[in-house]
Amino acid sequence: MSNDSDLKRLGLKATGPRLKILEMFEQGATRHYTAEDIYKTLTDDGFDIGIATVYRVLTQFESAGLITKHRFEDGRAIYELNDGDHHDHVVCVQCGRVEEFVDQEIEKRQHEIATRLGYVITDHSLSIYGVCQHCQTHKN
Amino acid sequence: MSNDSDLKRLGLKATGPRLKILEMFEQGATRHYTAEDIYKTLTDDGFDIGIATVYRVLTQFESAGLITKHRFEDGRAIYELNDGDHHDHVVCVQCGRVEEFVDQEIEKRQHEIATRLGYVITDHSLSIYGVCQHCQTHKN
DNA sequence: GTCTAGATGAGAAAGCTTCTCATTTTCAAT
DNA sequence: ATTGAAAATGAGAAGCTTTCTCATCTAGAC
Secondary structure (H helix, E strand, O other): OHHHHHHHHOOOOOOHHHHHHHHHHHHOOOOEEOHHHHHHHHHHOOOOOOHHHHHHHHHHHHHOOOEEEEEOOOOOEEEEEOOOOOOEEEEEOOOOOEEEEOOHHHHHHHHHHHHHOOOEEEEEEEEEEEEOHHHHHOOO | OHHHHHHHHOOOOOOHHHHHHHHHHHHOOOOEEOHHHHHHHHHHOOOOOOHHHHHHHHHHHHHOOOEEEEEOOOOOEEEEEOOOOOOEEEEEOOOOOEEEEOOHHHHHHHHHHHHHOOOEEEEEEEEEEEEOHHHHHOOO
16 A cells, blocks of 8 residues: 555654545545545545544645645635646536636746735635536526 | 715615725725724724624625625635726735736636636636745745 | 614624544554 | 554534624614
8 A cells, every 4th residue: 555655754654544535535536625525425434533633634634745725715625636736726606516727828927926026926826716517507 | 975875875774884894995004804804993993893793794795796705715704895897816925915916818818718618707716825025024 | 753674782603623632543662 | 462652533622703693773764
């Protein structure tokens, strides 16, 4: 099991909760999870874990650069595997579906703007909100 | 007082709390306020208001299109006067300073991306996080 | 001035997240 | 394999922001 050594390399003990959560990110159907999603999925699966542990592990994984944290308009935090390449999000305001995209031109202009205003950029987040194709046709 | 009639035109009674809050947005030193900011400023000023009222009024103002709500990475909501023209934000991660900018090219590309993915865009938010010039020199 | 729908303030409560602490587990050294 | 110390866990308490409830109060039409 290579996740085991991945964690150890980060100075984290390879415990059940950590392995399970990492596994979820790597093999899950979707890429984006709230802490609640993870807690629910694992406990429904019969795996005994506390919500506090979920939050703790997510924070550690984020510090370690393993995952990335976003925050959408509803205020809840969303986590996703950090696969190295940056991307932004399109969120369906009706069904919550999340899609990703990258646009080099937008990236470039962001840096130009930050520089012009005298900022040293550390991060940025762009989210587009809209109604997805599916929700447009299946109106309710 | 024209704010009085502004509110009435929106179907809102011109009450003390509403007038005070609207005034803050119009004449305040900064453009961006959290609910807490508003509550603190007004009560420190000797104006008696409840935090619940602040939230209620902000929600109403937002529904009425008078102000706009954003959410930065710390999860708290920030409100600003809606002056019609859209803009994005650069936030200093150290001192919390917020600056605004608009970039037509970024705006345009966002719409293209949403359309390409089949979304009908309703909103979008772009925030750049970094360290402002002041915080770069006055390190602590 | 009176009346009524609407607004308010206080406190309770909800939702997400973090903290505390007693117990348990990992893992390096035996 | 056993041990021991440091680290991790789960449960519940608690913190923060935001919303809800409800008795009281007020704006504005008459």
